[in-house]
Amino acid sequence: MGNGDFSKDGGAEHTITARDVVVRFGNILALDNFSVEVPNGIVGLLGPNGAGKSTFIKTVLGLVSYDSGDVRISGMDPRTDVMAIRDRVGYMPEHDCLVDTMTGLELVTYFGRLSGMTKEDSIPRSHEVLDFVGLGEERYRPTATYSTGMKQRVKLAQAIVHDPEILFLDEPTNGMDPLGREEMLELISRIAASNKSLLISSHILQDMEKVCQHVIIINGGRAITQGPMSVLLDQGRDRKRLQVRGDPKALLAFTDQLRKVREVISVSEEFGQMTIILVNGGPSAPLLDMAKLHGVQVRSYAPDKLTLEGAFIRSVTEGA
Numbered sequence: 001m002g003n004g005d006f007s008k009d010g011g012a013e014h015t016i017t018a019r020d021v022v023v024r025f026g027n028i029l030a031l032d033n034f035s036v037e038v039p040n041g042i043v044g045l046l047g048p049n050g051a052g053k054s055t056f057i058k059t060v061l062g063l064v065s066y067d068s069g070d071v072r073i074s075g076m077d078p079r080t081d082v083m084a085i086r087d088r089v090g091y092m093p094e095h096d097c098l099v100d101t102m103t104g105l106e107l108v109t110y111f112g113r114l115s116g117m118t119k120e121d122s123i124p125r126s127h128e129v130l131d132f133v134g135l136g137e138e139r140y141r142p143t144a145t146y147s148t149g150m151k152q153r154v155k156l157a158q159a160i161v162h163d164p165e166i167l168f169l170d171e172p173t174n175g176m177d178p179l180g181r182e183e184m185l186e187l188i189s190r191i192a193a194s195n196k197s198l199l200i201s202s203h204i205l206q207d208m209e210k211v212c213q214h215v216i217i218i219n220g221g222r223a224i225t226q227g228p229m230s231v232l233l234d235q236g237r238d239r240k241r242l243q244v245r246g247d248p249k250a251l252l253a254f255t256d257q258l259r260k261v262r263e264v265i266s267v268s269e270e271f272g273q274m275t276i277i278l279v280n281g282g283p284s285a286p287l288l289d290m291a292k293l294h295g296v297q298v299r300s301y302a303p304d305k306l307t308l309e310g311a312f313i314r315s316v317t318e319g320a
């Protein structure tokens with residue numbers, strides 16, 4: 001993957017650009033020359049715990065200051081355009097932003113007022129967004145009594161109350177049950193369909209695979225991979241997955257022989273079945289003949305199609 005950038009959307013409009021951004025917390029280098037171009041649409045910011053996802057979001061919002069580099073969001077500078085950014089951007093934080101004693105309705109109304117809405121506008125609009133996120137009569141109860149799923153819904157509602165163009169959702173499906181997660185993903189898709197841009201941080205890759213059009217993988221404070229989801233998943237094309245069964249000795253002899261003629265990336269064994277990942281190339285007939293010669297049964301030989309999880313592990317472990 002070269003420098004990890006397989007993006008070929010040079011002409012696309014970018015909502016956010018970051019160049020060589022460095023953020024330090026004491027001795028911790030949270031963002032290490034972090035550079036990305038975030039296009040419109042639903043973009044996943046993916047990375048392991050401590051990778052720097054939340055730090056990047058807070059940096060763009062002007063909540064964390066950076067030591068060097070440059071950040072732009074819709075052409076605005078988080079260092080100087082704080083109020084303008086607040087108007088046009090919604091933020092669903094990772095951790096609670098709820099005031100325990102306030103009801104869901106009061107809280108969303110309050111955030112609406114903070115974004116400059118009048119009380120007369122903010123109350124009906126709050127009902128509208130609470131309906132949208134699927135919070136019913138619970139809106140009249142203090143948020144301290146909410147389940148995790150309800151809290152996530154209110155957090156989303158407060159992020160969209162002022163109808164922002166760009167949304168940052170930090171771990172929006174965290175702690176939700178499978179049905180709740182599906183509903184949250186559906187809400188995310190519906191928001192995007194109304195021409196909004198979303199940057200979503202997550203490590204729940206199955207969720208992100210369903211909704212994101214574009215992916216940024218971050219590890220150790222650096223953007224190691226970025227580009228369209230379809231291109232990322234297509235990278236499996238350069239690899240083949242061979243599954244064989246047989247006597248352990250025969251399998252061993254076969255893989256030894258195979259390594260001499262083909263580039264073998266990995267070999268793993270489970271319940272007497274061996275999975276071998278090979279670099280693509282070369283005809284399959286000699287390989288099948290070799291298996292026959294060793295008394296090894298070929299179960300399948302096919303492109304190693306990547307899931308987002310596979311692509312993620314490949315990027316993080318192979319350094320992309």
Ligand SMILES: Nc1ncnc2c1ncn2[C@@H]1O[C@H](COP(=O)(O)OP(=O)(O)OP(=O)(O)O)[C@@H](O)[C@H]1O
Nearest residue numbers: 025028030047048049050051052053054055056203
């Ligand atoms: N306010 C802070 N003070 C000190 N260190 C911090 C602070 N915020 C973040 N860090 C450190 O910066 C690094 C990146 O943290 P960050 O919260 O951005 O990671 P993340 O990718 O969001 O992780 P997670 O998936 O756990 O939410 C971590 O080493 C973290 O401990």
Ligand SMILES: [Mg+2]
Nearest residue numbers: 053054055094
């Ligand atoms: Mg985080």
